[in-house]
Amino acid sequence: xxxxxxxxxxxxxxxxxxxxxxxxxxxxxxxxxxxxxxxxxxxxxxxxxxxxxxxxxxxxxxxxxxxxxxxxxxxxxxxxxxxxxxxxxxxxxxxxxxxxxxxxxxxxxxxxxxx
Amino acid sequence: xxxxxxxxxxxxxxxxxxxxxxxxxxxxxxxxxxxxxxxxxxxxxxxxxxxxxxxxxxxxxxxxxxxxxxxxxxxxxxxxxxxxxxxxxxxxxxxxxxxxxxxxxxxxxxxx
Numbered sequence: 001x002x003x004x005x006x007x008x009x010x011x012x013x014x015x016x017x018x019x020x021x022x023x024x025x026x027x028x029x030x031x032x033x034x035x036x037x038x039x040x041x042x043x044x045x046x047x048x049x050x051x052x053x054x055x056x057x058x059x060x061x062x063x064x065x066x067x068x069x070x071x072x073x074x075x076x077x078x079x080x081x082x083x084x085x086x087x088x089x090x091x092x093x094x095x096x097x098x099x100x101x102x103x104x105x106x107x108x109x110x111x112x113x114x115x
Numbered sequence: 116x117x118x119x120x121x122x123x124x125x126x127x128x129x130x131x132x133x134x135x136x137x138x139x140x141x142x143x144x145x146x147x148x149x150x151x152x153x154x155x156x157x158x159x160x161x162x163x164x165x166x167x168x169x170x171x172x173x174x175x176x177x178x179x180x181x182x183x184x185x186x187x188x189x190x191x192x193x194x195x196x197x198x199x200x201x202x203x204x205x206x207x208x209x210x211x212x213x214x215x216x217x218x219x220x221x222x223x224x225x226x227x
Contacts, residue, residue, distance in 0.1 A: 002157065032214045043119070043205055043218030044158075089158070093214055101146075101209075102171060103216060105158040 003027045004092050006106035013113050019077040021109050023090030026071065031095040034103065035064060035075050038087045047088075048075070052095075080113045087111070117141050119219035121206050127225045130196060136222045138189040138206030145211055147189040149181060152203040152221075164189060165211075196226045 005024045013019045023033075031052040036044035050057040050064045050073070057064050063076045077084055090106040119140045128134050140147065149161040163171035164183040178200075180192040189206055203223050207216040 004157070034215065036218075041220070043121075043207075043220045046215045046217065049214060101214075102160045102163065102173070103158075107155065107157045 001026075002106075003030075004090055004104045004106040006088075006090055006109050008109050009107070010110040010112070013080045013111065015082055015113055015115050016079045019075075019080045019084065019111055019113065021075040021077075021088050021090075021111065023073045023075075023106055024071060025073075025092055025104075027092070027094065027104070028071070029094045030092040030104070032093040033064070033066060033073050034091045034093075035062075036089040036091060036105075037084075038089060038108070044089055077111075080111075082113045082115055085111055085113050119206060119208055119217055121204075121219035121222050123222060124220065125223045125225075127227065128193070128196065129227050130198070132196075133192070133194040135193065136191040136204055136206075136224075138191075138219055140187055140189075140206075140208040140217070140219075142208055142217060143210070144208035144217070145186050146209045147183060147186070148207040148209075148216060149189065149191050150205040150207060150218075152205060154202075158205065161191075193224075196224075198226050201225045 034049040035047045037047045038044045048062045066073045087108040087110045089108045091103040122137045146165045150158045152158050161175045162181045182190040203221045205221045206219040209216045
């Protein structure tokens with residue numbers, strides 16, 4: 001059973017506007033969440049993360065919001081740029097794992113930013 | 116070379132072949148991972164090595180055999196694979212106490 005869900009397989013946004021990518025999870029033991037970005041023919045690249053003790057983390061144009069009560073997180077990209085077009089994966093780590101741990105991934109959302 | 120490298124990038128093999136995938140990380144990390152990404156599925160963890168010791172085997176069939184000779188190198192030995200094993204195989208590494216895993220570009224495997 002999938003514990004990390006990205007229910008929107010694709011999203012199209014105009015350049016300069018805000019992109020909002022959503023992720024839901026079911027496991028209350030998750031304590032750390034990450035977003036990865038993947039271009040075709042490349043491996044996923046780490047983008048931004050958030051600990052479960054926070055509800056927001058910001059890095060330049062990227063902000064991740066965490067709503068623990070709803071078991072929901074979102075990635076905001078503003079302003080969106082054509083180079084942001086990629087597949088975005090949400091991932092989560094379970095509490096208690098330290099060295100050498102599993103990340104649970106969602107299926108990904110394909111973002112297209114149009115000029 | 117920097118980051119995580121994987122060879123070969125593409126591999127086509129028959130069901131009776133034996134081949135190996137190689138991963139090398141130049142980041143000084145102590146943990147290494149193999150993931151499988153099939154079409155329309157999330158990344159699935161296969162194996163975890165922590166300080167060269169296998170700490171997790173995620174119910175992977177024995178036709179996949181990992182090897183970690185040192186903290187910088189990870190292999191995935193393949194034998195008698197099935198067509199449904201065709202997928203993108205990704206290697207990753209991480210440093211203890213840090214949660215981010217860094218991925219290689221992957222090997223696109225096709226089993227005929």
